Amino acid sequence: MNPKKLIWQIFPPLLLVFVTAMLLLSALVANRYSRFFVDYVSRELLLRAKVLEPELAKLIEERQWVLLGGIAERLASGGDVRVTLVSLQGEFLADSLGHLSAAEELAGLEEIQRAIQGESLAVQRFGFTEQREMLYVARPVLIGVHPVGVVRIGVPLDYYTEMLSWTRPAIAGLALGLGLAAALASLLVVRRVSIPLEEIQKQAQAFAQGDLTVRLPGFESLELDRLSRALNLMAKQLEDRFETIDRQKCEQEAIFAGIGxxxxxxxxxxxxxxxxxxxxxxxxxxxxxxxxxxxxxxxxxxxxxxxxxxxxxxxxxxxxxxxxxxxxxxxxxxxxxxxxxxxxxxLLALYDLTHLLRLENVRKEFVANVSHELKTPITAIKGFVETLQDGAKDDPAELERFLAIIARQTGRLEMIVEDLLSLARIEQDGFEQAMERERTDLKELCKGALQLCQPNAKAKGISLILEEGEPHKLEINPRLVEQALINLLDNAIKYSGKGKEVRIGWFRSNQNWSLEVKDQGLGIPVEALPRIFERFYRVDKARSGNDLSTGLGLSIVKNIMKLHKGRVEVESQLGKGSSFRLLFPLD
CATH class of the missing domain: 3.30.450.20 (PAS domain)
Known part of the structure; x- marks a missing residue:
């Protein structure tokens, strides 16, 4: 199917209709004109015959044929008009052409028969006597109401044909002109309809291509204006719906991409x-x-x-x-x-349980470790108390020794509880926001931690050395950072032998300020390094029974550094010692 423009679907049929109508109209007008001419000539001829009817009737009654011929010639007026007089028996009486009509069979002619019967009649036919197309008009010649003969007047149609030869083209030309004018008018009308339709089509194509921002103008035609308004409303509704769909799509994509x-x-x-x-x-x-x-x-x-x-x-x-x-x-x-x-x-939804399971394992391990750490001193205290109750209290030496052990285990319980409370306080929600900070001199901070750990170091014969760096102050919580340094120094002293050195200092590296504690102790195995910051984790579990530490110190250090947006790094070699660094971001 090859679609055509609306104008070429409407205009050619309209043009054909108009031209056909005009041609038919011209033919109708020409026919009406012909009939009008015949009627007019017939009336004129009958009127001329009626004027001479009394004289003709008298001469026919008196059988004055010669005089009848003269009247016939006078009635013909010397032109191309032919006048013939016929008796009621259809016999030739006289003719304006002389005796040429005597040879005609007048009685059998229709107009003669009708005139004999008392009626007037006009007919068109080819005249053999005249050898041309003729219009014959016949009527009875009356005396009173009684016919006495027939007068027939014939007129050649050459003049009529000549008149039509120039009137018909004029009529046809006029009709054709009117048809073309009507066709032009119809073309303008069709264009007035097709131009808005083309505009509507253009905007509809824009809608189809996704441009819903354009709007159709109003039109003079009520139907086209309603169509324009309907399309504009449709475009507005589609635009709103597409915006809603796009917004929902973006939201869904954001949710889809951002969901955990x-x-x-x-x-x-x-x-x-x-x-x-x-x-x-x-x-x-x-x-x-x-x-x-x-x-x-x-x-x-x-x-x-x-x-x-x-x-x-x-x-x-x-x-x-x-x-x-x-x-x-x-x-x-x-x-x-x-x-x-x-x-x-x-739709498959995969929820990662790895972290939760790990946390659950940590929780179980934490509960087991806490139970173990609490059970060890409690068991020792309970055992020595029962021993004292069984009679050992009566021995002053044993009493003193047992009380010292009970005091040491009680101190260990106190340390565990205090570390657990410290860890819980540090990890609780909102602690970081509520934590007070102040600009603290690094030298004073390191000297304070060093002085607090000096008695333990002296008791083990370990030297504590302060390595001073560039003077600087950090915006920190000094009590918490000092606690972190003390925990690191305690570990360094605990795992270092007699006569070894433990160094503490500070320096700037890359984008951080570093506080460093170095020892010459046993060192940490490589496989244990990732776990040393876990709660209650000990590298040498065999020594945990005699170790008064809680196993929470490094975990506390790690959480303190998290509060300060920093981190802890460790380097260690077995038999050579370890180095712990607290890294603070630059101010």
């Missing part, structure tokens, strides 16, 4: 059609679009879960271990359906 859970959308064949960054991280995926999940993630449990989700219409939940990333996830699969209820895929 891993989300994947699979088609009915198990191919990935969409996934968010969390899913890519959990499953360690790269370019996975349109790839089957079970082919790029080799995990039997996940494969079984996906197949089960594709088969069932109800949500499916399972806990799956992802070997590629050492993660454990809680997977939930939900079938996706269209408006007709047909399944179009599934």
């Amino acid at each position: 859970e891993g989300l994947l959308v699979l088609d009915p064949e198990g191919r990935i059609t969409n996934l968010n960054p969390a899913a890519m991280e959990i499953l360690s995926l790269g370019d996975a679009y349109k790839k089957k999940l079970v082919e790029i993630v080799r995990n039997p449990a996940l494969e079984t879960f996906v197949q089960k989700t594709l088969l069932l219409e109800t949500p499916v939940t399972a806990q799956i271990e992802i070997y590629q990333t050492d993660k454990v996830v809680r997977a939930t699969g939900t079938a996706l359906t269209d408006g007709k209820g047909r399944q179009i895929g599934v």
